[in-house]
Amino acid sequence: EDKVVQSPLSLVVHEGDTVTLNCSYEVTNFRSLLWYKQEKKAPTFLFMLTSSGIEKKSGRLSSILDKKELFSILNITATQTGDSAIYLCAVVPWSGNTGKLIFGQGTTLQVKP
């Protein structure tokens, strides 16, 4: 059965800290991995990763994929209170090209002032 597992499930840090969120997967016919940020309402898209070893970067956020070890990490440097959110990882399999996503449980990040 396809599955995506995120760790830790929750994390509390102070502003300025650096955090690393993990996403491991066991998915047949992997196509891509997505990261979303959810602040109480709609998840917003952060990154799509399809190739191993190529870092995607957006400001203080960066992410990388390891297709050999089947995981991805999301790094946030110099955290701010506005980074507090649930971070969702999802894998897209080549399941008949339906676009179905398999989500992990999410990591809840709280950044304290």
Next chain:
Amino acid sequence: DGGITQSPKYLFRKEGQNVTLSCEQNLNHDAMYWYRQDPGQGLRLIYYSQIVNDFQKGDIAEGYSVSREKKESFPLTVTSAQKNPTAFYLCASSMYGGSTDTQYFGPGTRLTVL
């Protein structure tokens, strides 16, 4: 302003009642999706539709029904057969519904069964 809208934001219903959640998009996307989010379980796919007048069951379709009569609309009905309907419901859409598309989410509807 392009985007996905869901209504209502909060919904309360009594046990035994059916209720319909609205999802509308003006992004001209072909594909639309309904997810359910429970604490500690991430998002689970209920139904999805890649084209008008066609839809497929997701992983947890029991107790739910959908229709796709118009490209921009994909309403979800939570029936009385759904055992644990209290949850946060998210609608999403993507351009073509393929494996390379990014899904964009609406703001969600929080359903509480009293």
